[in-house]
């Protein structure tokens with residue numbers, strides 16, 4: 230199904246082709262064609278940059294490498310070796326694609342580089358290539374290379390028309406690629422990588438593959454546009470194609486327009502190139518950098534999400550401002566020309582959209598209206614939904630005597646405390662339902678330098694168990710969860726899941742074998758709705774479904790944790806308890822055999838703990854084996870079919886909860902010691 234944006238893109242492309250084809254009839258001088266060609270070049274470059282840096286969050290300063298290699302491939306091959314220009318364009322794209330893959334392999338495979346280290350690596354690449362071009366006479370030895378004018382097919386008219394149409398074609402391919410990626414599985418994967426890469430990987434997203442794909446597409450598009458740029462400028466020099474202004478321009482365009490949407494760089498490129506042209510026409514070139522730098526600084530401060538989001542929120546106001554201001558200036562005709570009026574109109578429209586979208590303006594416009602998320606949303610509990618098979622009678626009474634023991638001070642939950650309630654316990658419910666061994670840890674050790682976080686842990690977890698993992702702070706619980714989910718690799722030992730050795734498997738492959746986890750501090754994908762957070766797990770789980778099929782399934786999972794009424798909200802709208810429930814829904818949505826819950830109840834109030842306990846029990850009853858790290862012993866006594874106690878990285882006790890909690894060694898090492906802190 231082609232969406233509205235795709236149709237708009239196609240129509241815009243056809244209109245712009247017609248503008249080029251009938252430029253004589255429209256009375257467009259070659260000045261306008263060159264300006265449009267320049268806008269197309271920057272649209273292609275900014276879009277190429279955005280596919281990597283905007284979509285995946287890997288900020289690159291190396292765009293000039295693609296422009297330079299692309300331009301020099303065409304200049305050297307066609308200018309010095311007489312190769313047909315049309316052949317040099319795909320060759321330039323291929324070379325830049327290979328360059329991108331090389332940089333990606335170094336950054337993502339060898340170094341796992343992120344943030345400023347990745348940016349520095351990408352900054353180094355054009356420097357090296359520029360120096361190479363300068364000293365290597367077979368490139369141009371720093372002299373510059375003339376690009377011969379190819380034979381222009383008759384259908385394209387004169388050279389300016391041909392250059393413009395070629396640049397338009399490359400820009401259209403780039404924007405269409407960005408559009409297709411954003412609406413595809415790859416777009417969802419890249420957004421997840423941008424929001425929380427390790428969470429995405431553990432959920433089943435093959436992050437390395439998607440990052441390499443983004444690098445490759447970015448390189449190919451940047452190289453093709455660089456090649457056409459060589460023809461546009463006619464004479465290629467190191468300074469013109471490897472300069473620092475290229476990454477600065479694409480960054481400003483991406484940030485100005487918005488990095489998470491395919492239209493963002495288009496908006497940014499149109500605004501910046503036309504503004505720059507107007508400044509030049511008034512002899513204000515020297516102000517270029519000051520104005521660009523000022524725009525970047527202002528945007529980072531007031532509208533880091535970019536213009537697209539602001540314009541989309543207030544399209545009529547922005548369009549109205551553009552028409553009134555540009556039209557007004559045209560009618561008055563007291564100053565400037567068409568382009569001046571258009572640029573002023575666009576600037577006023579952008580400013581208005583930014584101001585109207587600001588926090589102050591939003592608060593002022595909403596004054597007197599009720600809050601967006603109704604209050605009852607925050608108080609919905611798992612009791613509000615009916616799930617087939619839900620054991621209605623086993624709920625922990627809300628507000629019951631609660632162990633308010635914070636992490637690391639579980640002493641008041643020692644055996645015999647009032648908090649350990651009588652009645653059905655996890656052990657009594659689960660003992661007769663155990664299946665085959667699902668998780669096997671054999672002499673697993675993990676060292677961090679001199680710290681022996683885990684030492685020779687041997688552990689079996691059977692299907693149907695709900696294992697409570699306890700131990701003092703620093704005893705190695707989270708490290709064990711990290712090893713089981715693949716976030717870390719053991720220093721020694723073997724881990725098997727469902728009979729398969731997962732010791733050295735990538736986390737996303739472990740997820741596909743059947744392991745899911747939550748995080749002590751919830752880590753949702755902030756740019757996605759609650760529904761899409763869960764849908765991601767369905768999409769990239771073992772079944773690998775498209776987004777439109779994953780969404781209804783995600784809603785079912787949200788219903789089981791009573792968050793379905795918040796499906797359209799964003800993680801920032803949720804309180805801690807709801808975020809924890811979202812973590813659980815997301816983990817369950819990946820259809821795991823084993824679910825690892827890392828302190829999923831930490832920081833909750835008593836009523837929330839009770840609600841979370843019901844959800845965990847329900848998940849367990851649905852047939853998922855659970856390992857839960859928890860400090861609240863009352864909760865573990867109710868939930869767990871078995872307790873494993875870690876102490877200083879080794880397994881101190883393992884067995885039925887009551888027995889373990891009454892074990893003198895456990896009381897001495899864990900409960901007793903901490904009870905007297």
Ligand SMILES: Nc1ncnc2c1ncn2[C@@H]1O[C@H](COP(=O)(O)OP(=O)(O)OP(=O)(O)O)[C@@H](O)[C@H]1O
Pocket residue numbers: 636637677680681682700701702703704705706707708709
């Ligand atoms: N990435 C790391 N780098 C260095 N040391 C680490 C790392 N992760 C854990 N450790 C160390 O390993 C030991 C075990 O830590 P771990 O977080 O697994 O304990 P824990 O039982 O989960 O503690 P808590 O209850 O406080 O969460 C600690 O000494 C910790 O400092």
